[in-house]
Amino acid sequence: MRTAELSHYRERSDQASAPEVGDVVSAAAPEPIAAAAPPAVAERATPTSRAWHNLAGWLGSNIGAMSLAVASIALFIAGWYLAVKYRLDFYIRFTNIPSPVDVFDEMKVLSRSNSFYENMLISLRRILLGFGVATLLGIGMGLVIGRYRLVRQFLFPVLEILRPIPAIAWVPIAIMLWPTNEGSIVFITFIGSFFPILLSTVHGVNSVDPVLIRAARCLGAKEPALLRQVILPAALPQIFNGLSVGMGVAWVSLIAAEMISGQFGIGYFTWEAYSLIQYPDIIIGMIVIGLLGLACSTAIRWLGRLSMPWANQSGGNRP
Secondary structure (H helix, E strand, O other): OHHHHHHHHHHHHHHHHOOOHHHHHHHHOOOOOOOOOOOOOOOOOOHHHHHHHHHHHHHHHHHHHHHHHHHHHHHHHHHHHHHHHOOOEEOEEOOOOOOHHHHHHHHHHHOOOHHHHHHHHHHHHHHHHHHHHHHHHHHHHHHHHHHOHHHHHHHHHHHHHHOOOOHHHHHHHHHHHOOOHHHHHHHHHHHHHHHHHHHHHHHHHHOOOHHHHHHHHHOOOOHHHHHHHHHHHHHHHHHHHHHHHHHHHHHHHHHHHHHHHOOOOHHHHHHHHHHOOOHHHHHHHHHHHHHHHHHHHHHHHHHHHHHOHHHHHHOOOOO
């Protein structure tokens, strides 16, 4: 009797736990898989398309600044034109100033003159020579003076005496020092840009975090490696600020030297135009000086961004 009850209980529990046929079919049948979308074909961007894409992105992000710049220049030219047209003579006289139209007409004539381009190239060559020597000496001496106290105590007093002397005041002594006018003009350009680069480098070295220097020493860095791998990169933002200022002072010094003792160059061209009463040429010389100076300063800023990618990514100081 006990065995019969147990077998009956097992049959009932098996029937209760066994799924029905429909449930088995529905459980066994796989769920319908959604049709997969065809994979998108990755477009392979060519270098030309990437360049146009980058240019479009740059224009989109700078369209506001460009519009303001164009409006500012247009207002300046319009004010210049109206002042000349109505011959304003209210403390500032516009009676002898050429109009923008006259300057544009004369510019078309000068664009066909080889001597005008030669003067531009001569000025650029002088700037590159004087500023290049000032960069090498200014950064090298700035690193040493800023790093070593004894060198600073020995050299800095003499440099501080020479620094306030304007570059134009060096013209007479430069003519006596150098055998040619070319050498004296390059020397004056060098003097004008040397001190801003030197002082900015010294300030940059003094601003380096001492923790970085101690960490490098703990890692076994010797003095040459410390200067090259720690101090110089940390001082680069200040150095490039000095290079930008030095480039502006170099152009001021160069133009003044060319006007006083030069025989060629854009400064000499501008002064000669004044001597010959060719007023449109004076304005053209000033415009060319401004554009060349802007091109040199822009080149320094781009070089700074290439040399300091960490500053661009972290939003640090940019030259």
